[in-house]
Amino acid sequence: MRTLNVQLEERSYPIYIESGVLDDAERLNRHIKGKQVVIISNTTVAPLYMERLLGHLDESLKVSRVLLPDGEEHKTLATLEQIFDTALRDNHNRSTSFIALGGGVVGDMAGFAAASYQRGVNFIQIPTTLLAQVDSSVGGKTGVNHPLGKNMIGAFYQPQAVFIDPDVLDSLPAREYAAGLAEVIKYGLICDPAFYQWMHQHRDDFVARKKVVLEEAIERSCAAKARVVAEDEREGGIRAILNLGHTFGHAIEAAQGYGRWLHGEAVAAGMVLAARLSARRGCISDSEVDELVDWLEAMDLPTTPPEDMSVATWTQHMLRDKKVVDGRLRLVLLDAVGNAAIVDDLPRAELEAFLETFCPE
Template structure:
């Protein structure tokens, strides 16, 4: 088992990476406070893993289950109410533990519920998708979408522990697996050039889902995110580099309708757009963008945005992004491969001219 730590003072917590961690009852129960547990999952994940997880929990615990509908389109305040309904119906008190068993949507919603229920209860993450394992389960971002913007309603609320079982990825559909790889290569692009080269070298191994290579990628991705979060928990500065490709990506998700594009797919196309905009600034080369595109396409990820978004649609959604402060859009670009930067002085006319190059007339 590999154990990493997110260093946040008295809110520090471990990330356990272990094959079969779902069966490690001693470890799981060590992090459960009180005598009550609410397991939040969805209708796709629960039939695969709920029985195994519950068998690992202390039989003396009162365990309630909440099964949410699957899909980004259900990441709403209305669906979130189901968690609160179950907690209240089953008389869960403030010593209860909310346990998220699922991908990023489940983790984000369960975390927001944990942050809100009785003003904050114990929260544990068991991510079951690659994207959730390397990204959304670590760092404490929780929340729901609004029709006008992604993740615009939420809270920073750290889990007390994250349990990552690479074996659960055996059930992951190819499209979901590829979406997770977009977030993996992001870490190499923004802060770890050696990792980026390693990812390029192992491209065929990722296509084959080599477990040794995948396990190493999960560990290195989590370590990179833990370092950034420890330095800037609430995204007041350097943590924003984790959003490479996300401003473009979130605009794609909102404009196309949540669930039409997977988050990782939108991030993949968004990273290519950010890289091309970095070329325009004279920071990286066309050849480096082409190499990135080749890797993403080998993973069956999109490298171009949808062709039905006008300039007005792009700017409308991008200027509503959480990274807009006092009317100034902060974009994450690449000074070089392995080093991201935050740009908040790009003229809007330049941004509009850039999106016009791939928007319909």
């Protein structure tokens, strides 16, 4: 068992990483408070793992199930109401536990529902995608999308525990797997150059989904995120470095329509844009950008943005991003490979000139 801890004083919690941890009934039941449980999953994941999870819950528990439609396009307030409808219909009280069984969309929505239901109930994450395992299940960001912006409605709400079972990745489609790898490589770029080089050395192992390599990558990614979150839980400062590629990526997702690009795909293209802008400012070399592009392309991830986005479309969505403060856009760029920097003094003209190189004439 690889166990990490997110250190947040009274809100601290463990991250359990082990093949088969989904079957650790004793550990799971230890983190359930009260006698009621709401399991939130989706129509893709539930047929694979719902009955298995139910078989490990204490028989004395009253269990309700919520099956959400699958896909980023369903991460909305309207879909969120399905969770509240079920909890209220089945008379769940303030001692209930919400369990998220699924990828990032399920986890974000279940967490937001847990933060809101009767002003906060117990919450457990069981992420079933690589992206959720290394990123969205850790750190307490929850929420839903709005047609005008991604994750613009939500709350910071930490889980009681995170159960990461690498074995569930065996059922993950290739596109979803690759999308998760974008978030893995992000951690190396922003704060761990040794990890970044290790990933390059094991590129073929990632392609082959070698389990021992994946387990180490998950652990090192979660450890990096846990360190940053412990230092800055609510993104008042350094936590913003976790958003490398995300300001560009969120603009892609919103402009293209949620679900057309997977989140990790948009982040991959966004990281390349951030790297190219960093190189343009003289912070990293063009060869380092090429090395990043080469790795991402080996994983079948996009490294260029959509061709149909104008500069006006880019800036419209980027200036609506949560990282805009008092009208000033904060971008996460690279001072060096392995060292991210939060830049809030980039002239708009410089940004627009950079974006023009990727836009149709």
